[in-house]
Amino acid sequence: MTTEDERKSRMARDVELLWGLDTTPARRGPKPRLSREAVVRAAIGVADAEGIEAVSMQRVARELGYTTMSLYRHVDSKEDMLVLMLDTATDGVPPAPREDGDWRAGLEEWCNGALEMHRAHPWSVFVAFSAPPSGPNGLRWMEAGLRELVASGLDVGESLQMLTILSAVVRDTVRLEIEMTRAAQSTGSTLVESENDYSQSLRRVVTAERFPTIDRMLREGVLGEAPAPGRTGGPAEELDFGIRRILDGIESYVRAERGTGG
Amino acid sequence: MTTEDERKSRMARDVELLWGLDTTPARRGPKPRLSREAVVRAAIGVADAEGIEAVSMQRVARELGYTTMSLYRHVDSKEDMLVLMLDTATDGVPPAPREDGDWRAGLEEWCNGALEMHRAHPWSVFVAFSAPPSGPNGLRWMEAGLRELVASGLDVGESLQMLTILSAVVRDTVRLEIEMTRAAQSTGSTLVESENDYSQSLRRVVTAERFPTIDRMLREGVLGEAPAPGRTGGPAEELDFGIRRILDGIESYVRAERGTGG
DNA sequence: ACTTATTAGTATAAGCAATACACAGTTCTA
């Protein structure tokens, strides 16, 4: 809200924004009927119900029964609103510290928690954050993940690096699944049908000479076909495998480091 | 262009779009002075020079010296244009097959190649594809990556899963670096200065009680401080470490599988 | 009572993707 220092970095601004360090309680003027919190909550409501593309200042204002411009009294810009939405949506509780020191289990829990969060607020995977976590909720999740990574034996810098990777993998997998599901639904078919359709289309352009491995993939029916009953066949289905390989990688690295006295 | 089948899946549509299977040479009417290729090339030019947010139908048309609506004769929608841009921008040559069978080196080359591609067209990391690769260039890269992964001993499905992860990691890392650099530049500071600024801000809200690991991270100066000379200190700097851990994970998994007769 | 800060509303600018239609150019057919 305050514009005191234009030279402040975006990341530093985010911290103030998300911790409410930028608002001083008004001493004069009418009592605000609207609030920043209400705006953000309404925006999340719209995003949950109709997707992030439905979130416009007009739409959120209409939801609240106010004019478009009144929102700008509580939020500097739509971008700020999105940043606030993201931290607010992350208000779930990250996994507690493992008593048994099983960092692998701890990180699998963390990834599943992140997966759940994104599934509860699908729009969250489309809001590209432009800075490391800065808000109370974001930092809580970051702390929970870093804690387990450090417990594995990585140093703090390495842990941060791997946490960035884990969250990127989870987020991007959910994103792809959502987009593919959405695309499938828009033609009135299921994800599996759509994948089969895609597979069929690829066969028209994929030759064994130019694309031997992809050709093999298509022949082996990796895409589509019939997934196990009750399963979607989507990307997130096999997320566990990839996550476990990353954890394998951490484990073998730490073990090797310990061996060489690292 | 043709709208024959509305029930066709998005992924199948992408294949036809990207391989030009949807255009039949016109038999009547004026010779087209504009072409799909020219439109896409102009759009890429704008995106390269001014970022993806500068790419509008108006802007691209202006670049070409035509009216906005003339573009729609060559491209069905802006979304289609973005899909075409992405495959076209991927026209670099992916690493050739390793003669020595060193799949780890092959995959590191692949990741570096992808990194280079994104650096050459920074906007590419902001264009969220909503389907697996479908175009000639996308498939070429996919083939090159899958080939090395299969060489590692993974089956084709597992390879696809890991390739998705590798490309997500590279893309997201570049994205974060670009956003942070952009944010830093907008306040006239460097990335390191900005990170230090962020670190400083975090100290105001991070306590050792609530966020012990983050607190440690800040004390150890993981963010910002002075990177090695000539280095930016950005996220992509340490990308190699994460990639190697993922490769470690693949290696240890394959080895274990082989041991159990997998 | 009067000044001053604050909230919400109004008016509006500048830009966005996309539809509908007019018109001119080109080729195939009768």
Next chain:
DNA sequence: TAGAACTGTGTATTGCTTATACTAATAAGT
């Protein structure tokens, strides 16, 4: 060879978008 059929580009326009500038009403401090 005449004209129907079709195609490429331009014009007009709709209904969105974020955001700035300003007005009227409100409440607190002096």
